[in-house]
Amino acid sequence: MEEILTRPDPKLKTKAAEVEKIDNKTKGIVSFLWSVKEKSDALGLAATQLGIHRRIMVIGYEPTEKQKAEDPSLRSIPRITLINPKIIDSSKRLFTEKEACLSCPNEQFEVPRSKKISLEYLDEKGKKRKLKARGFLARIIQHEIDHLNGKVIADYKNPSVPLL
Ligand SMILES: [Zn+2]
Structure with a gap:
């Protein structure tokens, strides 16, 4: 995926700016994100990964039967466009699992995340929404929000486990 920036590109460390209004430029970024995401096997994609420093991300994934057979831990993720996502509440309880990222190819990192989060965001029409x-x-959502804040999974200090 040539559009997706990879580590150590310094653009991945840039904090994205809030989207002020849902104009044609915003809509263009949203459709660009979806088009790149659909060509990849990503579960989510943040604008930062395309070098666009706006707080926009998309998530969504439907594993094929074959993929599920190979990796039963794969689950479907609803397709959602999130603009200015903000975590308003999160559980103190963390759970650590290995994560992969198209911006950190061929690597996996153990990353602690909150088990439960509540967030607010704008949808692609600018409507304010809440999600638990x-x-x-x-x-996945915490992973993508990290990108918008200039953070990638490699920044969690855990040892890397090379994927072979
Ligand atoms: Zn990522």
Whole structure:
């Protein structure tokens, strides 16, 4: 995926700016994110990964039967566009699992995440929405919000486990 920036590109460390209004430029970024995401096997994609420093991210994933057979831990993720996502509440309880990222190719890192989160965001029409997420979905959302804050999984100090 040539569009997706990879570590150590300094653009991945840039904090994205809030989206002021849902104009054609914002809509263009949203459709660009979806088009790149659909071509990849990503569970989510943040604008930062494309070098666009706006707080926009998309999530969504439907594993094929074959993928589920190979990795039963794969779960479906609803397709959601999140603009200016903000975590307003999160459980103190953390759970640590290995994560992968297209911006950190061929590496996995153990990352602690809150088990449950509540967040607010704008949808692609600018409507304010709330979402409660737990487990795998909460993990994906926290991963993508990290990107918007200039953080990647490699920044968690845990030892890397090379994927072969
Ligand atoms: Zn990532």
